[in-house]
Amino acid sequence: MSSDVILVIVICTALAFDFTNGFHDTANVVATSISTGAARPQVAIAMAALLNFVGAFISISVAATVANDVVDAGVITPTIVFAGLIGAITWNLITWWFGLPSSSSHALIGGVVGSAVAAVGFDAVLTEGLVGKVLVPAVVAPVLAFTVAGLAIGIIYRIVGKQRPGIVSRGFKHGQIVSGGLLALAHGTNDAQKTMGIITLALIANGSLGAGADPPFWVIFSAAAAIALGTYSGGWRIIKTTGTRIIKMDAAQGFAAQGAGAAVILSSTHFGFPLSTTHVINGGVMGAGAAKRVSAVRWGVAGNILTAWLLTLPAAAAFGAIVYGFTHIFGEGAAGPVIVSLIALGLVAFMFLRRAQRGAPVPAGG
Amino acid sequence: MTFAALIESKEMLETVVASVIAGLGVTSAFSIAIWGVGRYTELSSRGDRPLAATGAALVAAGGLAVVGAALVFGIVVMTSN
Numbered sequence: 001m002s003s004d005v006i007l008v009i010v011i012c013t014a015l016a017f018d019f020t021n022g023f024h025d026t027a028n029v030v031a032t033s034i035s036t037g038a039a040r041p042q043v044a045i046a047m048a049a050l051l052n053f054v055g056a057f058i059s060i061s062v063a064a065t066v067a068n069d070v071v072d073a074g075v076i077t078p079t080i081v082f083a084g085l086i087g088a089i090t091w092n093l094i095t096w097w098f099g100l101p102s103s104s105s106h107a108l109i110g111g112v113v114g115s116a117v118a119a120v121g122f123d124a125v126l127t128e129g130l131v132g133k134v135l136v137p138a139v140v141a142p143v144l145a146f147t148v149a150g151l152a153i154g155i156i157y158r159i160v161g162k163q164r165p166g167i168v169s170r171g172f173k174h175g176q177i178v179s180g181g182l183l184a185l186a187h188g189t190n191d192a193q194k195t196m197g198i199i200t201l202a203l204i205a206n207g208s209l210g211a212g213a214d215p216p217f218w219v220i221f222s223a224a225a226a227i228a229l230g231t232y233s234g235g236w237r238i239i240k241t242t243g244t245r246i247i248k249m250d251a252a253q254g255f256a257a258q259g260a261g262a263a264v265i266l267s268s269t270h271f272g273f274p275l276s277t278t279h280v281i282n283g284g285v286m287g288a289g290a291a292k293r294v295s296a297v298r299w300g301v302a303g304n305i306l307t308a309w310l311l312t313l314p315a316a317a318a319f320g321a322i323v324y325g326f327t328h329i330f331g332e333g334a335a336g337p338v339i340v341s342l343i344a345l346g347l348v349a350f351m352f353l354r355r356a357q358r359g360a361p362v363p364a365g366g
Numbered sequence: 367m368t369f370a371a372l373i374e375s376k377e378m379l380e381t382v383v384a385s386v387i388a389g390l391g392v393t394s395a396f397s398i399a400i401w402g403v404g405r406y407t408e409l410s411s412r413g414d415r416p417l418a419a420t421g422a423a424l425v426a427a428g429g430l431a432v433v434g435a436a437l438v439f440g441i442v443v444m445t446s447n
Contacts (some may be wrong), residue, residue: 031441054395058441083368132375132378136375137378140382144381144382152390152393155393159398160397162406163400164408167400167403168404168422171403175400178437196378228378260385260389263384263385263389263392264385264389267380267385268416270381271381273381345380
């Protein structure tokens, strides 16, 4: 009975995490299309929400990685998954409060690894999966997106450089409807699957599913719905700040950046690599910008991404371990997760109220 | 390096190759389509080279067909996993 209560808390927390992931990442997905005038904000956001929802259904490789390849599902309990989630949310809130860069995806994996280590020891971590499927792709993917976008914009200028600018601009604006849609689809398929993987891991830990099981349909549907609703909700906030936060680029650069980001995320998803989609999309944007003019790139953003790479996994792991230790004080039952959930909810409400009084927040990346 | 790690690096390599081919291939095909549209517009407004204008239109259609085929192929590969 108490493990079912913990399971329900884990599922609700994971879906809330998924919602905030969509909320944070709307800017990354739609910014380029809105910035170049390829799509009206309302249309771009509605399309991104819909395609995030659809994207969640096209693959389960990343969910399988998160559920089976990062930590040993045989020794994990729902409380460990819960502590990992709260650890990730805590790190995301801290970075959001101080305006530091973060990656929700890396925080999620780091949190679960940290709580698993605190509960069971380092034997709970599947090192090969963690290194081969999380750490290496985390470094390679943004660099790959940067390179592909840079090469793509070079090819574009070479082929259409002597054409009339009006035709070229209109053509790539139409192309951005497709490339932006693909990026939203890619975002949905990679990011929603992390939540599916976490819920599946909790279901396996609870004995509701067998080891190595795929996520059930209701898990896929609820994760898809949560990220789509988050994307749609986040969008209306972004409309107000579009003018100040978006990098100015032409339609061809937007097409190259979105195309490169979508290609890298979709290819990685096919092989089950859980990526930071924010890092990949930023990598594509910087690649398309740097190929035209190096000084056009906000290199500070690149520095922030590097910081996020280095900090997020270990910091979220530390918080996951601390939350597990605190939860464990109240015993093995549901009391610990219930108390920690109430404290976390109170803390979130306090932070949002304080932030609302002091000014607009700086969102963490996904 | 263990067998599992070797498989992972092979998959990483395949991800890199697939990303480069998809990213650059679709971009090239779409750029060629836009080039075709641009040439067609230019030639058809002059009206003195109808054959060349038709050729440019065919290039544009071919570029768009390649983009469409690449998208369908990508979605089929993703959903078949």
